[in-house]
Amino acid sequence: MSLLDAELRKLLGLRTAWIGLLVGFLAAPALVFVSAGSTRRAIAEGLYTDSSDLGFQTLGIGVLGAMILGVVTVSSEYTPTGEDAPGARQLTTTLAAMPRRARLLTAKGAALTLVVAVQGLVTTVATLALTRLVHGSLVPSPAPGRLAGAVLYWVLIGLLAYALTLIFRNGIVTLTVLVVNTSVVSVSYLLTKVTSAAVYLPDIVGAHMFLNEVGDHDVAPVTAGLVMSAWVAALLALAGWLFGRRDA
Template sequence: MSLVRAELRKLLGLRTAWVGMVAGLVAAPALVFVNAPATRRALADGTWGDPSDLGFQSLGIGLLGAMILGVVAVSSEYTSTGEDSPDGRQLITTLTAAPRRHRLLAAKGAALTLVVAVQGTLTAVATLGLVEMVHGAAIPSPAPARVAGAVLYWVLLGLLAYAITLIFRNGVVTLTVLIVNSSMVSVSYLLTKVTPLAAYLPDIVGAHMFLRDVGDVRIAPVTAGLVMTAWVAALLGLAAWLFQRRDA
C-alpha cells in the first residue's frame, strides 16, 4: 500500500496529470451546454436517435482526460530529470526506490485506476445530471448499470493508454494515436465498415457497455465489458513482459 500511495502522490504531483483531470471533468459538462440548442431541435423533430444515449454520448469528449492520465503515468518516468543530467530519467530513481518491477507496475496501475475512477464517476454524475436539468422529460433517467458501464469504460481506457505507453515508451506518439482514433476519423470505426469483426476492437467494443446506438453490430454490455477487459489485460501483460526485459 505504501508503494501505491507513493505512486498516487507522484501522479497527482504532475502538472500534465492535472490538465487531464480538469479536461475530463470540465469538457463533457461544457459540451452539454454548447450543444443544448441543437440537441433540443433534434429531440423535437425525432432526428436524434435513442434519447437515452444523449448524456452518455456527451461523456465522449471527457475521455481525453483518462487518456492523458494513462499516458503521463508512464511518460513522466522517461523524461529528463534536469538540465544537469539530460540523459537521466525519473525511471532510474524510481527503480532504485522500487526495484521489483512487477510491484511498481501494479502500484502505478492501482494509482491510475483510483484517480481515473474518481474522475469518471464525478464527470458522469455531473454530465448526466446537467443533461436531465437541461432537457428534462425529453430523455429518460440513466440506469445505474449504464453509469457503471461508462465509468468502467473510462477506467479501462486509461489503463489501455497506460499499457500502450509502456510498450512504446513514448507518450506523444501514444496520445496522438489515441486522440486521432477517438475523433471523427476513427480508424476503428472505419474498419467496422470493412468487417464487423472490427466492432470488437477495444475502443469500439467498450462503448457497447453503456451506449445503445454504436454502429450496425450489436454487442451485449456484459460481453463488451469482458472483451475490452481482455484487450486491456493482454496489452498490460505484454507491457509488463517488455518492461521486465528492458534496461531502465
C-alpha cells in the same frame, strides 16, 4: 508511506496530470450546455431514435482526460531528470527506489485506476444530471447499470493508454494516436464498415457497455465489458513483459 500512496502523490503532483483531470471533469459537462440548442433541434426533428443515449454520448470528449492520465503516468518516467544529467531519466531513480518492477507497475496501475475511477464517476453523474436539467423529460433517467458501464469504460481507457505508453515508451505518439482515433477520425469505426469483426476492437466494443446505439452492430453490455477487459489485460501483460526485459 506505502508504494500506492507514493504513486498517487507522484501522479497528482504532475502538472500534465492536472490537464487530464481538468479535461476529464469539465469537458463533458461543458459540452452539454454548448450543444443544448442543436441537440433540442435534433430531438424535435426525430434524429435521435434513442434519447437515453444523449448524456452518455457527451462523455466521449471527457474520456480524453482518462487517456491523458494514463499516458503521463508512464511518460513522466522517461523525462530527463535535469540539465546537469541530460541522459538520466526519472525511471532510473524510480527503479533504484523500487527495483521490483512488477510491484512498481501494479502500484502505478492501481493509482491510475483510483484517480480515473473517481474522475469517471463524478463526471458521469454530473454530465447525466446536467443533461436531465437541460432537456428535462426528453431524456429518461439513466439505469444504474449503464452508469457503471460508463465508469468502467473510463477506467479501461485509462489503463489502455497506460499499457500502450509502456509498450511504445513515447507519450506524445501514444496520446496523438489515441486522441486522433477518438475525436478526429476513428480508424476502428471505419474498420467496422469493412468487417464486422472490427466491432470487437477495444475502443468500439467498450462503448457498448453504456450506449444503446453504436454503429451498425449490437454487442451485449456484459460481453462488451468482458472483451474490452480482455484486450486491456493482454496489453498490460505485454507491457509488463517488455518493461521487465528492456528498461534499465
